Amino acid sequence: MLGWELPPHNSGGLGVACYHMSKALALEGATIDFVVPYSAYHPDSNHMTIHAATTLQPLERYGNAGAYDSSRESYNHDNSPTSMRGIQKRYIKFVEKMVKHSKPDAIHAHDWLTLEAGVRAKELTGAPLIAHVHATEFDRSGERYGNPLVHEIEYQGLMMADRIIAVSGITKSIIVSRYGIPADKVEVIHNAIDVNSLGHYDYDNRTYRYLEHLKEEGYTVVTTITRFTVQKGLTHFIKAAARASERYDRLVFLLVGDGEQRDELIKLSADLGISDKVFFTGFMRGKQWRDAYGVADIFVMSSVSEPFGLTALEAAHHDNALIITKQSGVGEVLRSIFRYDFWDTDALADQMINIALSPGLSKTLRQNAREEYARLSWNDVAKRCMSLYAHVRKGAVV
């Protein structure tokens, strides 16, 4: 299995998904060699063998570009060993060497970062390549076009793959329509959530004391937890916040995370006159991160293009009412949510106000979403992966 990160060295949902999927696959009887591009200790990972492709520190794995960020100019030209492209090349070399010693039955590669290595491993061993798409370059670039080199790597990798797993119907449709891959080569396997790993906890009502105070005054807290990049649609979210505040003055907005758009978003809230209602916390981990869900009444996923969106399931687990764009894949597995088009700021404003004003609506949304996410299981994901491995081996015509 070829991946780019595993917890606790993850910067987002990719590592979490890879971890739980591999664990469930091991329970199904799979023997897994998992390659990461850095050297580090991974606790609770005895279910598989983790291979370090380089001696780099985990935080160095994206080179001099930001996490997930493929848009930097330097990416295309900088080929030094510690650049993103350089690390990818070292990763490929490592995988080439590795498969010479032990031939895998199947190669499961996660996202464009590892796709080239996956293709090389397939060429060297003849083992089937399964490309697991958690996000495409079209998603990462939001409303922009994205990096042509990354598009090229994705296109080649998807063409060469024997089977493709997409994390949602939305992602499948991007793969089919934008990359011209035949639809029957792509299987949708939605991500799940491991409720046990979140554990049971009670918010102590202390981390966000000012917000707690406002809640006592009758305010409703709307939260989003994400990277501040164009993909996440946060400028639309801020505009909707301003629009909602025109009609209802007891909403406050908590933006947890960091990213290149941070300053733009702060300025936008000032321009729209709602600075006093919008709170920026910066990047959070652990208790503070969890408490951001704890203090929230409503969780908004405003993404312009979100292949899945694990944070929505985490928010459901923390009893938030969910508002999710129609462009987010997680909306395919939850029904008890509000959905809106990412650009439709009036619709988002309307939904936020209505949840804030109606205890009945809020309660029904939260209760029913809980029942829905609790049904999602990584074991089901693993079972479908296992049957896909078996099937692709039998029927492989390469």
Added chain:
Amino acid sequence: MSSVERSIVLYLHVHQPWRIRNYSIFDTAERHDYFSENDDSDRNNERIFKKVAEKSYRPMNALLEKLIDEQPRFNFSMSITGTFIEQAGRWAPDVLESIKRMVDAGRLEIVAETYHHSLAFFYDRKEFETQVDMHRRLIEKTFGTTPTAFRNTELAYNDELGQWAESKGYRAILAEGWDPVLNGRTPNVLYRPEGAKQIGLLLKNYRLSDDIAFRFSNRAWSEWPLKPATFETWLEAASSEGPLLNLFMDYETFGEHQWEDTGIFDFFNDLIGRWLVSPHNHCYTVTEAALLYTPAGSVSMPHTVTWADAERDLTAWLGNSMQQEAMRHVYALAEPILRTNDEQLIADWRNLLTSDHPYYMCTKWFTDGDVHAYFSPYNSPYDAFLYYMNALRDVRFRLMEHKQGGFYG
């Protein structure tokens, strides 16, 4: 009556609600046009009405008129809501004219109910009686007849309603023939509501009714395709339990729920033709049936029973917190709204009482992904609630304007 005499008692329910458009919070206090969607969605009342008129009301009326001409002993009953009559008057007046011809011929009995197809009986008895009264006046004006039988919205019935209907002089009232209530007794005889003396209680034979209304076109059903001769033998068999074969269903069964190409019209035509060959077989209206027979005993329903779902209760309308909240808020406005004497405001408010609105907010089965179990013109029950509450907030806004008018002259 001789024990070999028996009757189909056909009762059809006709209704269309005023569906709320995608009415935004930003429309609240700006525009009051809740019911005026004009896109090609299923919230466009005119579009839906014209579609159903074409598929169901016109062809079924034509068939019923034909049967009345050909079969001197064919009689039946209908209940028609006020909101339906308003819409038909606007978009298909010929449908009302056809109904009036059948009433004038003395062959169609119109059954009383609430004007707005509301659940007012369970929230506001005064408003309930006003709506029944409004409905009676509209029926008198439109069809020139005064109802003598009563049915409540969704056949929602309890002992209190039965006693109320008797106190108002109705001769018959309709309810579901639900097994746990009947406890082994047949629905095929006339009963009397618990605590009543005069009025007759007719109970729907849901097995025979649902064979037509729900199962008729189901190819997975072992009896598909259902032939009139087969159904007639079932009627015969059922009549050994009692003489009244109460077939109660939505009018739209014919042509809308069961499309023309399922053969539903031919089936019905042939069935009535076959049935009335024997002089001992009849087709009575509900009041005729109640007057011709003597009640076999009384039936008690202390808890409300409806004709909906496996549970036969009101949970599809009032089962979740959104539905309860919406209904609580809308009924709480009754007194101040009525005091305004603002006809348009009162009419808009009453149109929000229609039970279809909370039905669209139903989340039973919704989380299971079984979206087809409940028809709704909205993408989700949450959207339905949102538009409803936005409209209700606008009603409150208009009410506030009235109050200010009162203060400041």
